[in-house]
Structures are given as structure tokens and as C-alpha cells.
Amino acid sequence: MYKKIILLLIFTIFIFCGCSKPQKEPVVNTLDDITKRGEVIIGIKTDTYPFGFKDKNGKYTGYDIDLANMIGQEIFQEKGKVKFVPVTASDRMMKLFSEDVDMIVATMSVTPTRLQIMDFSDPYYIAGQAVLVKKGSKIKGLRDLNGKKAIIVFGTSSESSLRAAVPRVSIIGYKTYNEAVKALKQGKADAIVSDDTILIGLSLKDANLVLLPKRYSREPYAVAFRKGQESEDLVRIVNNVINESVRNGTLQKLQKNYGIKKY
Ligand code: GLU
Numbered sequence: 114m115y116k117k118i119i120l121l122l123i124f125t126i127f128i129f130c131g132c133s134k135p136q137k138e139p140v141v142n143t144l145d146d147i148t149k150r151g152e153v154i155i156g157i158k159t160d161t162y163p164f165g166f167k168d169k170n171g172k173y174t175g176y177d178i179d180l181a182n183m184i185g186q187e188i189f190q191e192k193g194k195v196k197f198v199p200v201t202a203s204d205r206m207m208k209l210f211s212e213d214v215d216m217i218v219a220t221m222s223v224t225p226t227r228l229q230i231m232d233f234s235d236p237y238y239i240a241g242q243a244v245l246v247k248k249g250s251k252i253k254g255l256r257d258l259n260g261k262k263a264i265i266v267f268g269t270s271s272e273s274s275l276r277a278a279v280p281r282v283s284i285i286g287y288k289t290y291n292e293a294v295k296a297l298k299q300g301k302a303d304a305i306v307s308d309d310t311i312l313i314g315l316s317l318k319d320a321n322l323v324l325l326p327k328r329y330s331r332e333p334y335a336v337a338f339r340k341g342q343e344s345e346d347l348v349r350i351v352n353n354v355i356n357e358s359v360r361n362g363t364l365q366k367l368q369k370n371y372g373i374k375k376y
Contacts, residue, residue: 143215143339144188144346153188155181156200156214160290162314163371164220173197176371177218180237180354183363184218184336187354203268203288206231209339216347220311222270222332232344234336234351237364238373241328242271243309247297248321252304255329258282262302264293271306274330290315294322308332310373 147153157177158165164177178197185195198214205217209231222240223233246252252261259281265272267286275282285302287293293305294315305312309328316322336351338344358364367373 141343142346143343144350147188147215147347151189152194152196153185153216154196154198154214155184156198156205156208156217156219157181158201158219159199160201161220161311162318163373164310164314165218166314173199176238176367176373177220179367180336180358180364181218183354183358184216184351187350201268201289202266205268205337209337212339215338216344216351217337219337220308220334221337222308223335224270226273227337230340232338232340232348234338234348235355236333236335237355237359238310238334238368240308240310240332240334242274242306242330242332243312243328244325245297245305245307245312245315246303246323246325247300248323250303250323252325254325254327255279255306258304258306261304264296264302264305266290266293266307269307270330270332271308275306278329294319297322 157173158175159167159173161175163175165173165175168174181195181197182192186192188194198208200208200214200217200219205219205221208214209217220240223236227233244252244255244258252258255278258279262283262285263275263279264285264287265275267288272284272286275284285296287296290307290311296302297305298321305315309324312324316324336355338348355364
């Protein structure tokens, strides 16, 4: 009799706990979500010539946009399946973590800090940090910025490396490169510190801006994903695209077309 009561009790507990069957957490796989949705959502820059910008017809274009299109083509074996979402250096991580985008192709460097919270593809370009000044400036290199004011764009790797390299610099941050250039030209600071690739683009558009020749870091650009198992399949596909287009010369050709010189 006692045995029966105990068995009944155990059974009741199982039913009420909902533990009659072990519940398995469904495995999230971003690639499955993308194929079900029928398009891949990719975060790209629009203020970073020649990596991500709008052409005169308002169409997103640039080296990162071409790479994003190649990724879409590889996933769907079809063109035109990419939805572009504009991101800035300061909001790109937030847009990735909040699942507004599936991945970011946005001049993003792999850094030890970022590797702790995100996954990255293999690098698809190597940039280096440099200094942009107004024509005629007395600043000839990074060290000259000690005791002076320098502009960075929020959320970039130069934000942390500049402070480490030039301890007495005053740093002023802006959200976009357009705002940064405007501030430099208005004399609010002595220089902008960022990647050479981005600064070259800015200096090409304005004869009053000069890019100094020295590079101060190695910035491997890679596609960024949410960290973990959910991104594994996606990372594999993107790495295939990158490695195959290095092998067949597509990426080198794009670099030439956009006038991007390898560092
Ligand atoms: N590559 C640098 C970074 O990842 C700067 C790029 C940018 O401004 O987007 O922080």
C-alpha cells in the first residue's frame, strides 16, 4: 500500500513539474533562420568610402557591399537575397546582438576584446591605423598628438589604442566620419585617428585634408557574428566565400577596382 502511494506521489510530481519528458532546448541556427526567411540581413557602413557608401543614385556600394552580395549568393545560389541595414561603428555591435542583423560586414577589425563576445570569419582585408590632419598642420605623427586634441569615431578600435599610445592626448568622439571631418575642418581638434583605408577615402574627397604616411597598428577586417553555436554554419559558409575569392583573385580585383591598397 505504502509503495503504491509513493509511486503515485512521484508520478504526480512529474506531471506537475512538466518533467515527464526531458525538455530539450531547441538548437538555434542562424543559417536555418536565414534560409527560412528567404533573405540574409547584413549590417553595412554607409559613411566609409570605399568600403560602404551610397553612390550618386543612392545605391549602397563598396568593397564590403560586394563581399556581402557574394555571401548572399553563396547562401541562396541566387542574386538579390541580401537586405542591407546601415550601421555605424558605434551601433554595429548592438544591432548584431539585438538580432537586427545576421552578421556585420563593416570595416570591423578583429581584436582580442571583441573575440570574447563575438565570432569572426577569416580576415578579408588588413588595414592599419593612421592620422589625418588639415593641410599645413604641424602634426607629423601620432606622438605629436601628446597634449593636443584628437578625434575618434565612437566604437572604433582607435578609441582604445590612441589612449594607450598617446597618454596625454584629449580625445573627442563623434558618431560618424562625416561629423568627425566637419569637426576637424572647424578646428575643434588637431587630427582624426582611424584606419588608413577610411582616412584615404576622406582625404581623396577633400584637398585640404592630408593623410600622414605612418601606420600604427594592424587591423584585420573580418565579418562579425553573434558568438556561439548558432553562428557555426554561417561562419563556415562565409569563410568559404572569403577563401575561395582570395584563391580565384576576386578580392584582389575588388581591391584594385576600389583603389584600396593593401597594407
Ligand atoms: N577597423 C576599425 C574598427 O573595427 C575602425 C573601423 C570603423 O570605423 O568602422 O574599429
